[in-house]
Structures are given as structure tokens and as C-alpha cells.
Amino acid sequence: MTSTESLIDRRQLSYIAAQAADARLNVELETEGMTLNIGPQHPATHGTLRIIARLDGEQVVWAEPSCGYMHRGYEKLTEVRTYPQVTALVNRIDWLGSFANEVPFILAAEKLMAIEAPPRAQWIRTILFELSRIANVSLFLGDLGVQLGAITPVFMAFRDREYVLNLIEGATGGRFHPNFDRIGGLKEDLPAGFIDETRVVMKKLRNFCDEMENLLFGNEIFQSRTRGIGVIPKDVAMQYGLSGANLRASGVDWDLRRDQTLPMAWNKVDWKVWTHPDGDSFARCWVRLQEVRESTLIVDQLLDDIPSGPVMAKVPRIIKVPEGEAWVSTENPLGEMGYYVVSKGDLGPFRTKIRSASFNNISIVPWVLKGVYVPDIITILASLYFILGDIDR
Amino acid sequence: MSASLLAADLPYWAQALLRVLGGVVAVLLPAGTIVYVFLFKMMSFMQSRLGPMEAGPYGSMQLFAEVGKWLQKEDITPERADRFIFKIAPLVVLMSTFLLVAVVPFGPDAWFTNFEAGVFYMLAVSSVSVLGILIAGWASANKYSLLGGLRAAGQLIAYELPMVLAVIGVIIQAGTMNLQDIVFAQNAGSMFGWDGLGNPYILTQFVGFIIFMIAVQAELTQTPFDMPIAESELVSGYMTEYSGFRFLTFFIAEFATAGVFSLIASVLFLGGWGIPFAWFGWDTMDSVDNWMNVVGPLIMVTKMMLLSFIIMWVRFSYPRFREDQLQRFAWKVLVPVSLVNIMITAILKVAF
Numbered sequence: 034m035t036s037t038e039s040l041i042d043r044r045q046l047s048y049i050a051a052q053a054a055d056a057r058l059n060v061e062l063e064t065e066g067m068t069l070n071i072g073p074q075h076p077a078t079h080g081t082l083r084i085i086a087r088l089d090g091e092q093v094v095w096a097e098p099s100c101g102y103m104h105r106g107y108e109k110l111t112e113v114r115t116y117p118q119v120t121a122l123v124n125r126i127d128w129l130g131s132f133a134n135e136v137p138f139i140l141a142a143e144k145l146m147a148i149e150a151p152p153r154a155q156w157i158r159t160i161l162f163e164l165s166r167i168a169n170v171s172l173f174l175g176d177l178g179v180q181l182g183a184i185t186p187v188f189m190a191f192r193d194r195e196y197v198l199n200l201i202e203g204a205t206g207g208r209f210h211p212n213f214d215r216i217g218g219l220k221e222d223l224p225a226g227f228i229d230e231t232r233v234v235m236k237k238l239r240n241f242c243d244e245m246e247n248l249l250f251g252n253e254i255f256q257s258r259t260r261g262i263g264v265i266p267k268d269v270a271m272q273y274g275l276s277g278a279n280l281r282a283s284g285v286d287w288d289l290r291r292d293q294t295l296p297m298a299w300n301k302v303d304w305k306v307w308t309h310p311d312g313d314s315f316a317r318c319w320v321r322l323q324e325v326r327e328s329t330l331i332v333d334q335l336l337d338d339i340p341s342g343p344v345m346a347k348v349p350r351i352i353k354v355p356e357g358e359a360w361v362s363t364e365n366p367l368g369e370m371g372y373y374v375v376s377k378g379d380l381g382p383f384r385t386k387i388r389s390a391s392f393n394n395i396s397i398v399p400w401v402l403k404g405v406y407v408p409d410i411i412t413i414l415a416s417l418y419f420i421l422g423d424i425d426r
Numbered sequence: 427m428s429a430s431l432l433a434a435d436l437p438y439w440a441q442a443l444l445r446v447l448g449g450v451v452a453v454l455l456p457a458g459t460i461v462y463v464f465l466f467k468m469m470s471f472m473q474s475r476l477g478p479m480e481a482g483p484y485g486s487m488q489l490f491a492e493v494g495k496w497l498q499k500e501d502i503t504p505e506r507a508d509r510f511i512f513k514i515a516p517l518v519v520l521m522s523t524f525l526l527v528a529v530v531p532f533g534p535d536a537w538f539t540n541f542e543a544g545v546f547y548m549l550a551v552s553s554v555s556v557l558g559i560l561i562a563g564w565a566s567a568n569k570y571s572l573l574g575g576l577r578a579a580g581q582l583i584a585y586e587l588p589m590v591l592a593v594i595g596v597i598i599q600a601g602t603m604n605l606q607d608i609v610f611a612q613n614a615g616s617m618f619g620w621d622g623l624g625n626p627y628i629l630t631q632f633v634g635f636i637i638f639m640i641a642v643q644a645e646l647t648q649t650p651f652d653m654p655i656a657e658s659e660l661v662s663g664y665m666t667e668y669s670g671f672r673f674l675t676f677f678i679a680e681f682a683t684a685g686v687f688s689l690i691a692s693v694l695f696l697g698g699w700g701i702p703f704a705w706f707g708w709d710t711m712d713s714v715d716n717w718m719n720v721v722g723p724l725i726m727v728t729k730m731m732l733l734s735f736i737i738m739w740v741r742f743s744y745p746r747f748r749e750d751q752l753q754r755f756a757w758k759v760l761v762p763v764s765l766v767n768i769m770i771t772a773i774l775k776v777a778f
Contacts, residue, residue, distance in 0.1 A: 069569050076661060091573070091749070182649050182656065182746030188473035254650050254745050407573065408748045411659045 066094060071410065073102045079176075080421025084398065086410065093410065096402035098395050103425040111385040116142050116352050119382070121212045123372075126389060127423040128209060130169035130366040132161045132201065135214040138385075140295060141361040141374040142216050145354045149296045154218035154344040159298040160231070160335050161204065161213070162363075163328045167238055168197040169366035170325045173418050174245050177318055180415035181258055186249050193241040196234040203227060216352055218345035228336050235329040242326045250319065259315035263401050263413035266312055273397040276390050277368025278324060279417060281308045282316035289364035297363075302334040314416035321418070353380060367391050367423055391423035445538050452527045452538075456685025456730060457678050462489050463731070464738040465681070472742050496677075499670035504567050507667065512565035516668065516675035518558030523682045525551035530689045531606045533699050533722030534714040544605040545597060548690060549590050552645065555683065556582040559654070562676075563664035574663020577749050578654035582645060584756040589641035591764035595634040595771040596627050596694050605693050610711050613700035624702035628695040633767045635695045637760050642687045643737060644752065646680065650744040651752055684737055685730055692729035699726050 072083035081102035087095040107126060111119050123138050124131035136158060143149060150158065175190020198208045203224050205211035213220050249255050265275070270283040280287055288306040290299040307323040309316035354376040362371025368390025377383040394417050401413055436444070466488060470477030478485030503509055529544040531537040541547070556579055563575015597603055600611040615625030628635050644651035655663045665676050692698060699722030708714050747755065 067569060069573075076657065178745060180659075182652060183744055184469075184649075185473050185742055188475060192474050248743070249745070252745060254747055257751055258745060258748060406748060406750065408653065408656070408659055408746075 069407070079419065082395070082419070082421055082424065084402075084410065084414070086402065086407075088407065091407045093402050093405050093407070096399055096410070098398045100392075100395070100421075100424045103421055105422070105425060107426050108385050108387055111382050113381065115380040116216055116354060116382065119385075120214055121210070123387070124210050124212060125422060126387065126426045127169070127365065127367055127370070127391070127420050129172055129420060130165040131207075131209055132165040132205070132211045132213065133169075133363070133365045134370065135212070136162055136297075137361045137363045137365075137370055138372045138374070139214045139216055140297075140363070141359045141372045142352075142354055143296070144359040144361060145357050145374065145376055146216065146348075146352075147355075148217050148346050148348060150218045151343050151346055152298075152340045153222075153342045154346075155296055156298045156335055156339045157204075157219055157223060157344065158214065160332055160339075161201065161211070162297070163332050163335075164197055164201055164231075166366040167325055167328050167332075168194050168201065170321050170328075171197070171238065171241060173321055174249070174318070174325070177415050178249055180411050181255060183249065183252075183255075186245060189241065189244060189248075193238055196237055200227070200231055200234055203230070215345065215348075217348035218343070222344050228339070231332060231336060235333050238329045239326060242322055242329075245322060250315075250322065256315060258408075258412055259318060259416065260311075260313055262314045262409050263405065263416065264311070264313045265397060265401055269397070269400065270312065273400065274393040275368070275397060276393060277364065277366075278320045279317055279368065279394050281306065282320045283312035284308055284310045289362060289369055293363075295361070295363065298335055299331070301338075302331055304331050304334075314412050317416040317418070351380070353378060354382070362388060365390055367418065367420060368394055370423075387426050389423045389426050391419035391421075392426070395419050395424060449524055449527055449538060452530070452532075453523055453682045453686070454678070456689070456727075456734075457682035458489055459727075459731070460681045460685055460734050460738070462486065464734060468735070468738060469742050493674065496670055496674040499673075501670040501672065502667070504667050506567040508565040508567070511561050512667075513672070515558050515562035515565060516672045516679065518561070519555045520558075520675050520679040520682075522551055522553075522555035522558065523679050523686055525554065526683070526686045526690070529605055530686065530693060530726075531609055531699060531722075532726050533719035534711060534716075536699075536719045536722055537606065540604070540606050542602075542604050545593055545603040545608070545694075548605070549586070549593065552589075552687075553582065553586055555645075555679070559664050562668070566664065566667040568667050570660045571664050571666045574654045574656070574660045574666070577660075578647060578664060581647070581651060581654060581749065581752060584753050585641045585644035585651070585760075588637050588756060588760035588764050589645065591761065591768060592631075592634040592637040592641060593694060594768050595631045595764075598768070598771045598775050599627060599630060605690075605698070606711070609693055609698035609700050610703075612697040614703045614709065616704075621704035622702060624697055624700070624704070626695065626697040631695060631767075631771070633763060634771075635691070637764050637767070638691055638695070639733070639736065640760065642691065643740060644756070646684050646687065646737070648684070648737060648741040650740070650746045652741075652746050653749045653752065656746065684734055688730040688733035688737065689726055691733050692726060696729050696733075698729075699723065701725065 067088045069086045069088050070083060071086060073081040083099040083102065085097045085099055086093050107122050110122055114122060119138060120135040123134045126134045171190050171194050175187035178186030201211060202208045204227055205213035265283050267283050267285055270280050270285060286306060286308050291306055304327055307320050307327065309320050356376055356378045358373065358375045360371060360373045362369050369388065370390050371388040373386035374382050375384040402410055405413065466477045466485060478488035481487040481491045503512055526548060528538045529548050531540065559578040560575050563571045563578065596608065600608045602608060602611065612626050613624040617623065617625050647654050655665065665673060668676060699718070703709065706715065
């Protein structure tokens with residue numbers, strides 16, 4: 034034992050000891066990452082979404098959305114409902130633009146039955162569709178301010194959305210859940226005075242857009258918080274299957290209202306698809322703002338030459354959809370929303386697959402949140418604009 | 427000092443009692459007024475709604491209802507919290523407010539303490555609230571609170587510096603650090619020989635005033651510098667775990683500090699309690715009439731409301747900075763500008 038001790042150089046021993054001490058010190062100094070659960074109950078998640086973020090200081094190393102806290106099983110529920118009953122379910126998917134949820138399902142059923150709504154019904158459908166888009170996205174614009182700390186814009190958004198909701202309520206009887214679309218047309222015609230009232234409201238909404246552009250989008254703090262934050266390049270956006278304004282903000286000129294031939298009135302009027310080359314949070318918000326304005330113009334034009342005639346095609350009293358499969362998707366406020374309806378010739382669908390926009394839109398969250406700061410998580414989530422009902426449908 | 431109506435003839439304990447009561451009034455009254463006038467009413471009018479209307483005429487009793495509500499709430503301490511520190515944190519924050527109000531002069535004799543290093547003391551005790559916020563964030567044993575507390579510490583320390591530097595311009599111009607003397611220097615002063623308005627430093631120290639108000643906004647963690655609180659993100663940051671009376675203490679401290687900082691800003695830049703002394707032919711502090719002890723506080727409250735209005739106006743209309751952006755703003759914009767301001771003030775002081 035003594036011989037081995039003498040063999041080891043004392044200097045070498047002290048070197049090893051110093052190394053060990055250094056190593057221990059390094060271990061002590063090395064900061065541990067922190068896992069932050071954003072949600073399920075969190076004001077920024079519009080419901081019960083949970084973002085698991087692993088942080089290094091304030092920087093996100095890894096983030097993952099965890100959804101399913103609000104699963105409502107609408108796909109399964111449609112199998113035990115008749116076709117007319119399904120609209121009452123599906124307009125709860127994206128609860129802010131609910132009429133727009135009914136349309137693709139009804140169109141899919143109509144496609145299977147090979148009937149088409151009369152022109153007046155198509156026109157009114159398109160008007161209500163755009164109105165629900167305006168109601169939805171104008172609230173987004175206000176909510177954007179709240180997420181960034183400006184508390185005033187949201188009240189302006191609520192104020193002006195109320196006018197649109199009143200219009201929807203006047204026509205359909207329901208503020209949030211109209212349940213107005215029927216296979217072969219609509220439940221009723223427009224009420225008296227709807228057209229004049231709508232023109233006035235559309236003007237108010239355009240004023241609201243100008244207001245938001247001045248108050249929020251022109252603000253330097255807003256711009257510094259959103260420009261260059263959460264950039265999604267074109268190819269990544271396409272790979273993750275983004276749709277709607279999130280895709281258009283990445284510079285992809287893609288809008289199902291224009292690119293598809295559906296029995297709707299969009300291709301009868303003159304309007305523009307807005308895109309933005311940047312792909313950052315600002316671009317996404319900006320594109321949505323322009324879309325609200327464009328929607329008001331669409332509605333105005335549709336009101337100009339709304340055809341007369343019935344609003345309901347001839348359909349049997351008891352609706353049985355012939356056997357077959359149909360896929361119809363439309364450009365909903367949140368993005369592409371589609372229904373794949375499989376019918377076995379019964380009163381209700383055999384199977385329905387709902388492709389909701391938000392579910393695909395938040396799939397990019399792990400990619401886009403990597404390396405951002407904690408405050409930017411909120412900005413990016415707000416600009417991606419999802420609705421929980423649309424994720425956990 | 428002029429013949430003291432109040433202080434000289436009373437025994438020491440009565441003076442002390444009066445000062446404590448006066449301090450409580452001077453903290454709670456601005457807090458209540460600001461909360462009702464700005465937080466409840468002005469914010470509502472800006473947001474196209476009415477605000478509280480039920481409790482009392484135009485909801486003026488709403489504040490008492492709120493206080494009653496908060497007092498009834500359960501006082502929750504998180505299980506893993508550092509209990510003692512968790513409990514004293516709101517008091518530390520409120521203490522900073524009380525210490526601040528101690529040096530604010532409200533009239534020729536209406537002051538709590540009047541000593542030479544008033545500005546120095548004011549800047550020193552205003553940073554005590556950082557400690558309270560930091561320990562509140564730490565002791566809550568909550569990740570959100572911790573993030574909020576750390577952000578607050580970084581931000582408040584960063585904005586302390588521009589605040590100090592902005593005040594130095596005033597000190598150079600007045601040649602004193604006594605707040606009472608600063609008030610005197612502004613009201614007895616003259617602009618190019620014309621003394622009709624005195625010489626409020628907002629005119630000569632305009633840059634300093636702006637920097638001071640920005641720094642105050644940040645010290646109060648009001649929007650656009652409310653990253654430590656960030657309701658939509660950190661869910662109120664360091665205040666997340668507080669409820670009941672302790673939350674109320676934070677709440678009072680927040681708005682009372684807004685009021686006290688407005689008072690201090692009006693002392694430093696707007697002439698404080700004084701009206702231009704030339705109007706009444708006063709030329710020394712002793713010659714100021716005694717009725718100024720009554721009018722002075724009213725003038726101070728008016729000026730406080732004016733400055734709080736600006737603070738709240740900005741608060742309700744702006745989005746918030748990210749914390750790296752606000753640090754950059756403090757170190758790269760405010761500090762250099764205030765240094766240049768000090769240099770120019772010093773040169774002009776020597777030249778004239």
C-alpha cells in the first residue's frame with residue numbers, strides 16, 4: 034500500500050483533485066431547465082390548451098402543445114344524428130364563426146344528394162358566411178391587443194362585433210349558434226330591412242378596421258413585438274399543412290373561396306386575396322385585418338345584386354342521403370375546414386371526418402416556438418389564432 | 427420657516443400621531459381617487475362602457491365594495507411557499523410607498539419630514555419596493571411568479587438609473603436636494619427676469635421630465651412596461667398567489683405609488699404646492715402666508731391627478747414591451763439621453 038502511494042506523483046494527485054473540484058463547481062453552476070406549463074387554464078390559450086414549454090431562462094428550448102382537454106366527440110356524435118340535426122352540432126366547433134361551420138357539411142350532403150340550393154339561398158349563405166368571418170376575425174383583432182397588453186382594443190372589437198352578431202341574430206334567430214343552414218337551402222328568407230342595416234354595419238366595420246390599423250398596427254411597440262417574431266417560411270408552412278390567413282401570411286396565394294368552384298356566390302363578385310411575404314406574427318395579423326375589410330366589401334357587393342326567388346330547393350320531407358362519400362372544404366375564418374361525409378343511405382351519416390383548421394394550424398407550434406422568448410409564445414399563439422373548439426372537435 | 431401653526435405648539439406624541447394619520451391619508455386618498463377616477467371610470471369611458479354604476483351614485487362607492495370583498499376572501503398561502511417571506515412581501519411594497527410620501531412637501535409647513543437629502547432619500551426608498559416584489563415572486567413557489575419577480579427586479583433596477591439621472595438635472599438647476607427648497611426655487615425663480623410664472627422646471631428640464639415620467643411608468647410596472655405583471659401571459663406575475671388582504675395591499679401599493687410618484691414629479695418639475703411667489707410678493711420661505719398650508723395640498727392633488735392621468739392614459743392604450751426590448755430602451759436610449767441632458771444643464775448652469 035505504501036508502495037502504491039509513493040508511486041503516485043503528489044502533483045498528479047492535486048491535479049486530479051482540482052479537476053474534480055472544477056467538475057463539481059461546473060455541475061453546481063450549470064442551470065437546470067425549467068418546464069413551464071402554459072395552460073390548460075391560462076388566459077392566453079382561449080380555452081383549455083396546454084403548452085408544455087421547457088425553458089432555459091426565458092428562452093424556449095422545446096415546446097409541445099397538448100390538446101384534448103375539451104374533446105367533445107362531434108365526429109362520433111354525427112353518426113347518431115340525422116343530417117338536419119348535425120348542423121346544430123357542428124356550428125359549435127368554431128364557436129366564434131359558427132355559421133361558417135355549417136356550410137361545408139351542408140354542401141357535402143347536397144353533393145351526395147346531387148341537389149343545389151337556389152341562387153338566392155347561395156347568396157344569403159355567402160353573406161352570412163362572410164358575416165361570421167367578420168364577427169370571428171374582428172374579435173381576433175381585439176384579442177390580439179389583450180395578448181400584447183393593450184386592454185382597450187378588445188372592447189372596441191366587442192362593440193363592433195355586436196353589430197354583426199345582431200345582424201346574424203336578426204336573420205337566423207341565433208347569435209352564436211344560428212343553425213340556419215338546411216340541405217337544399219336555408220331555413221328562412223332574410224328579414225325586412227336586413228340589407229340596409231347590413232350596409233350601415235359594414236361601414237362601421239370598415240371604420241373599426243381603420244381604427245385598429247391606427248391604434249394597434251401602427252403602434253411601434255406592437256410592431257416591435259410582432260415583426261420578425263415567429264417567422265414561418267413558405268415551405269415550412271406548406272409542410273405543416275397550415276391554412277387560411279396563416280398560410281397567406283407566409284406568401285402562399287391560396288384561398289379556397291377563389292380556388293374552388295362551390296355553389297356559393299364568391300366567384301360572382303370582385304375581391305382580392307391578401308398575402309404578405311414576411312410570414313411573421315405581424316404578417317398574420319395584418320392579413321387578417323385586410324381580410325375583414327375585404328369581407329365587408331364582399332358583403333356590400335353581394336347585397337347589391339342579390340337575386341330574388343325561393344331560398345329552398347325541392348327536397349323530400351325526410352332526408353335520406355344516397356350511398357356515397359363526399360369531401361367539401363371551405364375557407365373558414367380560421368382556415369380550411371372540411372367534412373368528409375360517408376353515407377350508407379341512412380338518415381344520418383355513417384362516418385364523418387372533420388378537418389378543422391386550428392388543429393393543423395397549431396401543429397406548427399413545436400417548430401415555431403423553438404428558441405423564442407416566453408412573451409413571444411403568447412404573441413405567436415395569438416397570431417396563429419386557434420379556437421379550442423376547433424382543435425378538440 | 428414661517429410661524430408654525432401646527433407643529434411647534436403640540437407635544438411630540440401628538441405631532442407623531444398627526445404625521446402618521448396624515449401619512450395614511452396621503453397614501454390612501456390618492457390611491458382611492460386614482461382607482462375610482464381612472465381605473466374604474468376613465469378606462470371604462472375609453473373602452474366604450476360605463477364602468478361601475480350600481481354602488482353609490484355613478485358607482486362612487488364601488489371601491490368600498492371592492493375592499494369589503496377582498497377583506498372577506500380567504501387568505502391563501504401556497505403549501506410550498508416560504509411562509510414568513512410570502513406574508514411580509516406586500517407590506518414591504520406598501521412600506522416603500524409610505525416612506526416615499528414622507529418627504530413630499532404639501533405646503534410651507536405641511537410636510538412630514540423636511541431634510542436636506544430629500545431627493546436622495548426619495549430615490550433610495552423607491553427601490554425598496556423591488557425587494558418586496560422580488561421576494562413575493564420567489565416566496566410564492568410558483569414558476570409564473572418567479573418569472574414575474576425576476577423580470578420585475580431586472581426592470582426596476584434598470585429604470586432606477588434613468589430616473590436618478592433625470593432628477594440630477596433638477597438638482598443642478600435648483601442647487602439643492604431638499605424638496606422644499608426645490609419648490610421654493612421654482613416658484614420664486616424667474617424666466618429671463620419675468621417672474622409671472624416662476625420658473626417651473628418642466629420648461630427647462632423638459633427632457634428630464636419626459637425621462638422621469640417614462641421611468642416612473644416602468645417603476646410602477648404599468649403598461650407598456652408591465653412585463654412583470656403581464657396578465658395575459660404570466661397571469662399577474664408576482665401577485666398570482668396572493669389573495670384577500672395581501673392582494674389588496676399590493677393593489678393599494680400599486681396605485682398609491684402611482685399617486686406618490688405623481689406628487690414627486692409635480693414637486694420636481696411642476697412647482698409643487700406653490701403658486702408663483704411674485705403674485706403675492708413673497709420672496710422668502712418665511713414670508714409665505716399660512717393659508718398656503720390649506721391651498722397647497724389642493725394644488726398638489728390637482729397636479730397629481732394631472733400626472734396620474736397621463737400615466738393611466740398611457741397604461742390603457744399601449745401594448746407592452748418585451749423585457750429585452752425594455753432593457754434596451756432603458757440602457758440605449760434613456761440613459762444616454764439623460765446623460766446628455768445633465769451635461770447640457772451643467773454647462774448652461776455654469777454659463778448663466
